[in-house]
Amino acid sequence: MVSKNDSFIVTRKFSAALFFALIWAANAAVLFPTNSTWSYFKGLSEASSPDPTAWRAGDFDDSSWATGQGAFYYENQPGSATEYTGNTLLDDMFGAYTCIFLRKTFVVTNPADISQLQLYAFSDDGFIAWINRTEVARFNMPAGDVPFDGTASPALPEPVPPQNDTLSNPGAYLVPGTNVIAVQAFNASLGGSSDFVIDVALSSTTDATPPTVATLMPPAGATVRNLTSIEVDFSEGVGDVDASDLLINSSPAASVTAFAPWQYVFQFPQPATGTVQVAWAANHGIHDLAGTPNNFAGGSWSYRLDPNAPVPGVVISEFMADNKKTIHDEDGDSSDWIELFNPTASDVNLVGWALTADPKNLMEWRFPNITLAANSYLLLFASGKDRTNVTGRLHTNFQLSPGGEFLALVDPATNIVSSFTPVYPPQQTDVSYGRDRVSPEVAGYFTVPTPGAPNSTIGAGFSPKVEFSRNGGTFTSPFPLELWTSSTNAEIRFTLDGSAPADTSSLYG
Numbered sequence: 107m108v109s110k111n112d113s114f115i116v117t118r119k120f121s122a123a124l125f126f127a128l129i130w131a132a133n134a135a136v137l138f139p140t141n142s143t144w145s146y147f148k149g150l151s152e153a154s155s156p157d158p159t160a161w162r163a164g165d166f167d168d169s170s171w172a173t174g175q176g177a178f179y180y181e182n183q184p185g186s187a188t189e190y191t192g193n194t195l196l197d198d199m200f201g202a203y204t205c206i207f208l209r210k211t212f213v214v215t216n217p218a219d220i221s222q223l224q225l226y227a228f229s230d231d232g233f234i235a236w237i238n239r240t241e242v243a244r245f246n247m248p249a250g251d252v253p254f255d256g257t258a259s260p261a262l263p264e265p266v267p268p269q270n271d272t273l274s275n276p277g278a279y280l281v282p283g284t285n286v287i288a289v290q291a292f293n294a295s296l297g298g299s300s301d302f303v304i305d306v307a308l309s310s311t312t313d314a315t316p317p318t319v320a321t322l323m324p325p326a327g328a329t330v331r332n333l334t335s336i337e338v339d340f341s342e343g344v345g346d347v348d349a350s351d352l353l354i355n356s357s358p359a360a361s362v363t364a365f366a367p368w369q370y371v372f373q374f375p376q377p378a379t380g381t382v383q384v385a386w387a388a389n390h391g392i393h394d395l396a397g398t399p400n401n402f403a404g405g406s407w408s409y410r411l412d413p414n415a416p417v418p419g420v421v422i423s424e425f426m427a428d429n430k431k432t433i434h435d436e437d438g439d440s441s442d443w444i445e446l447f448n449p450t451a452s453d454v455n456l457v458g459w460a461l462t463a464d465p466k467n468l469m470e471w472r473f474p475n476i477t478l479a480a481n482s483y484l485l486l487f488a489s490g491k492d493r494t495n496v497t498g499r500l501h502t503n504f505q506l507s508p509g510g511e512f513l514a515l516v517d518p519a520t521n522i523v524s525s526f527t528p529v530y531p532p533q534q535t536d537v538s539y540g541r542d543r544v545s546p547e548v549a550g551y552f553t554v555p556t557p558g559a560p561n562s563t564i565g566a567g568f569s570p571k572v573e574f575s576r577n578g579g580t581f582t583s584p585f586p587l588e589l590w591t592s593s594t595n596a597e598i599r600f601t602l603d604g605s606a607p608a609d610t611s612s613l614y615g
Contacts, residue, residue, distance in 0.1 A: 232258030
């Protein structure tokens with residue numbers, strides 16, 4: 107434990123001792139301070155091969171690496187007003203390599219006890235840090251993985267201030283026992299920088315915060331057309347959650363399903379129309395997963411249940427379940443796609459809405475905070491890639507079946523707003539399916555898909571496959587040939603010059 111008055115020497119600048127003061131909260135613990143010992147590898151090549159990221163993993167063997175004490179540095183202008191000093195001098199770095207790779211282990215007894223980490227770094231010119239292969243911090247670096255011979259972003263004005271990064275949700279990457287932090291520190295150029303320095307410290311903050319409800323589906327106060335389940339997402343993982351913990355009009359829920367330590371869905375019979383009161387039972391035992399558990403406070407909210415409530419006007423206007431060449435996503439893949447259309451005169455914010463191909467999981471893929479403008483289209487890919495960055499193209503976490511399946515758009519109150527139910531019909535390659543632009547209650551096929559634009563002429567379906575009495579091939583003498591389909595209403599038209607048959611072509615039979 108370190109008090110708020112403790113500090114650690116990181117480096118010297120201006121020919122004087124520069125103290126990197128680490129201000130810890132009363133419930134903070136130092137996992138390792140500055141001036142610690144690290145394993146390090148000079149960036150004359152990638153630190154691991156053939157996988158250049160393997161060195162960030164806990165099971166990587168760094169026994170052949172050198173060891174040294176932070177800060178790692180070099181200084182080409184000793185005695186100057188901007189002098190760096192440290193503990194491990196990299197006197198061969200200038201003009202030879204632009205980065206060093208650092209690894210260090212630290213121990214965490216129970217990750218659930220830790221609410222956040224604080225990473226303190228002194229770096230000139232930049233660095234990227236990972237814990238157990240998960241990136242946790244980046245300073246003055248370009249985006250993405252940077253190779254061993256890469257550089258930091260342009261050098262910042264000196265003196266460069268120390269970095270203090272709060273690392274949230276540490277339970278996502280910490281493990282009980284030994285953990286590994288990996289740091290790749292860069293200079294801004296190979297031979298044009300007069301100095302370099304890197305040192306890092308890490309502290310943890312004990313979880314003393316009770317869990318809260320982060321998200322409700324449907325949201326509190328919503329008007330819903332049906333109500334047989336409520337999804338509760340807590341602010342962190344919790345335990346001892348029972349169906350009887352949630353009361354609907356004073357009656358306990360019938361069952362509860364945990365989809366994640368923080369995500370629970372309560373099921374119950376449909377209550378009576380009107381105001382529905384929901385509350386946590388006074389004797390619930392819900393708590394977080396910290397070593398010393400923090401108890402959930404509970405609370406209450408309500409809904410208005412109205413089976414005749416109006417449904418928002420956004421519709422699934424078109425989709426393609428067997429895309430081969432119509433359009434490509436940003437990765438160059440021929441992903442399936444779904445198009446939404448807002449035919450109303452008002453913008454609709456889609457945060458909390460969902461798309462689903464599973465009638466038992468109406469919130470299968472949730473929209474981020476994105477607005478669909480009035481009389482506008484939104485195109486997204488049903489690729490399974492699960493991307494929700496609103497600055498890029500959206501991707502669902504599921505794909506579409508060309509054989510036909512359920513597909514629905516669901517609002518935050520779990521009302522099915524637009525759907526193809528019970529299933530849409532079998533789909534054809536590069537042919538879309540959707541709603542007529544004049545009569546949206548009519549659905550059919552589009553041989554000319556229009557992703558992100560008004561739909562073209564609709565077709566009700568495809569005729570059955572034409573069967574032939576003999577397989578195709580090269581023939582030198584005449585033979586009888588019969589054609590047929592499984593439909594008694596079909597017309598078969600043919601040509602003899604290799605052109606595609608049309609409505610005016612010769613009629614078989």
